[in-house]
Amino acid sequence: MxxxxxxxxxxxxxxxxxxxxxxxxxxxxxxxxxxxxxxxxxxxxxxxxxxxxxxxxxxxxxxxxxxxxxxxxxxxxxxxxxxxxxxxxxxxxxxxxxxxxxxxxxxxxxxxxxxxxxxxxxxxxxxxxxxxxxxxxxxxxxxxxxxxxxxxxxxxxxxxxxxxxxxxxxxxxxxxxxxxxxxxxxxxxxxxxxxxxxxxxxxxxxxxxxxxxxxxxxxxxxxxxxxxxxxxxxxxxxxxxxxxxxxxxxxxxxxxxxxxxxxxxxxxxxxxxxxxxxxxxxxxxxxxxxxxxxxxxxxxxxxxxxxxxxxxxxxxxxxxxxxxxxxxxxxxxxxxxxxxxxxxxxxxxxxxxxxxxxxxxxxxxxxxxxKFDLKQIFWLNKLAAQLGDTNFKVYGELETDFEQKSLAQCHFIQHETDKKVAELSSKEVEEALTAANQKMADQVYNNTVELLGNMVNEGHNLMTLKFDLLD
Missing domain, CATH: 3.60.60.10 (Penicillin V Acylase; Chain A)
Incomplete structure (x- = not known):
């Protein structure tokens, strides 16, 4: 390897x-x-x-x-x-x-x-x-x-x-x-x-x-x-x-x-x-x-x-x-x-x-x-990319919105954390930064799940295996 x-x-x-x-x-x-x-x-x-x-x-x-x-x-x-x-x-x-x-x-x-x-x-x-x-x-x-x-x-x-x-x-x-x-x-x-x-x-x-x-x-x-x-x-x-x-x-x-x-x-x-x-x-x-x-x-x-x-x-x-x-x-x-x-x-x-x-x-x-596990963001991202690759014109805009939202949220948490730690002891700083990391990880994980849901909704009518019922 x-x-x-x-x-x-x-x-x-x-x-x-x-x-x-x-x-x-x-x-x-x-x-x-x-x-x-x-x-x-x-x-x-x-x-x-x-x-x-x-x-x-x-x-x-x-x-x-x-x-x-x-x-x-x-x-x-x-x-x-x-x-x-x-x-x-x-x-x-x-x-x-x-x-x-x-x-x-x-x-x-x-x-x-x-x-x-x-x-x-x-x-x-x-x-x-x-x-x-x-x-x-x-x-x-x-x-x-x-x-x-x-x-x-x-x-x-x-x-x-x-x-x-x-x-x-x-x-x-x-x-x-x-x-x-x-x-x-x-x-x-x-x-x-x-x-x-x-x-x-x-x-x-x-x-x-x-x-x-x-x-x-x-x-x-x-x-x-x-x-x-x-x-x-x-x-x-x-x-x-x-x-x-x-x-x-x-x-x-x-x-x-x-x-x-x-x-x-x-x-x-x-x-x-x-x-x-x-x-x-x-x-x-x-x-x-x-x-x-x-x-x-x-x-x-x-x-x-x-x-x-x-x-x-x-x-x-x-x-x-x-x-x-x-x-x-x-x-x-x-x-x-x-x-x-x-x-x-x-x-x-x-x-x-x-x-x-x-x-x-x-x-x-x-x-x-x-091993593949959707509780871990590595595997969640791999899944999103492989689904997105099937129709980038459709899914690419969803990804752009997801990334902008995620970055903005992380920047906000980072700004708030930077201000907070100025008043903390060394041990308290480590704990606060660890908690901030967890908060950002959770936010981006949840956003990625939301992205996958939006991709599934958008892709539903794009499947090859379909037959429209017009009665």
Missing amino acids: KQTECTTILVGKDASLDGSTMIARSEDGGREIIPEGFELVTPDKQPQHYESVISHQKIDDADLPANPLRYTSAPDVSGESGIWAAAGINAANVAMTATETITTNARIQGIDPLVDQGGLGEEDFVTLTLPYLHKAVDGVKRVGYLLEKYGTYEMNGMAFADHDEIWYLETIGGHHWIARRIPDDAYVVAPNRLNIDEFHFGQDGFMAAEGLEKLIKEYQLNPDRKGYNMRHIFGSSTIKDAHYNNPRAWFVHNYFDPEFGGQPSDQDQPFICHANRKISIEDIKWVESSHYQDTPYDPYGDQGTPEQKKTFRPVGLNRNFETHILQVRNNVPDEVAGVQWLCFGPNTFNSMVPFYTNIKDTPACFQTGP
Whole structure:
């Protein structure tokens, strides 16, 4: 079991609507449904001895520091292939999302091959990193250390955020890595390719595995006459990229800046970009749900040919199993700064919920079980999306109304809770935030049930198996 297709969005604090840092990713999979949950990992639940399920890599106990922090996670609930914690925010208000599966090329694989025995992967990184971070840059240092010592068997990207900074790291071969700080006024969209382009060794805002610059020169890996473009050096530029990866970035760029232009298959779309406005939570959710609306490539649209509708891979699709926006807010008390916006299932038929992370537990309907159960919102969202997919023109408007209603209600609860906690003790704050999370989860669950009821009512007369009685 492997989650291999995701879309990452990063937004610096000066590029966001409310001055928060935001790192987001849709966690996508393959043909098999992968149920995802929402859990709180307290220090006593953090592994003191660790062995990967997939690779059987054992981590030296000395590399599992004492006094881990509490953190939230969005794990695969079956546990069959390991934890796959995916994303969360810890007690120091440091956020991490991992991982974005990315591309590579034969040149670097011939120098530093992916490890074929042991090594770390997406299964491991959040569990081995997030509970030990006090700043975003600590995540780069921690993962860099783990990669150089234990290696990896796959190419991955991951992001870290705190109140002030966002860092994005990509693995290079079996043991090397690069990382770049995202400028405060910029945003990033990172699909399933190696994404970091312009790179400056030794400058602030750039970090890399020791000896990487020397390796590039020694093996004559740089195709450019000036500077370093890491996507050119270590990444790919394939037909698959032109149909699977680049169009997603192109569509998001043109949503955030309509003057971006270009073509869907363009290979050299920039990593660091600037929107024509400040970016909201709703903007990120919209692009994570997008399917080339108002273009010939929209599978639900009426502009293109059947062939065009299947030309490019959209961001929102049936294989979205969990999507998060990890928001570290400024201008609020630290106790309420960390918010893990979360939704399950295909993003075309769900709504984000802004869960506080300074809590005692997570809502039961978001913890999820491995078997179909309509008391759990993961399975409820899957059902809504599969029914909605049968006639998007009819059901799409119902979903829009449902999502607007749900977001408005959650915003209201969040505003009221933010005001309330200013007068509470630390213990009372945790209890109040846990209660607020439960209230939002219940509201969105009930709204989703209502959405399904409205879809059934609308779809009753659209069934093929019918015969009108006209007597």
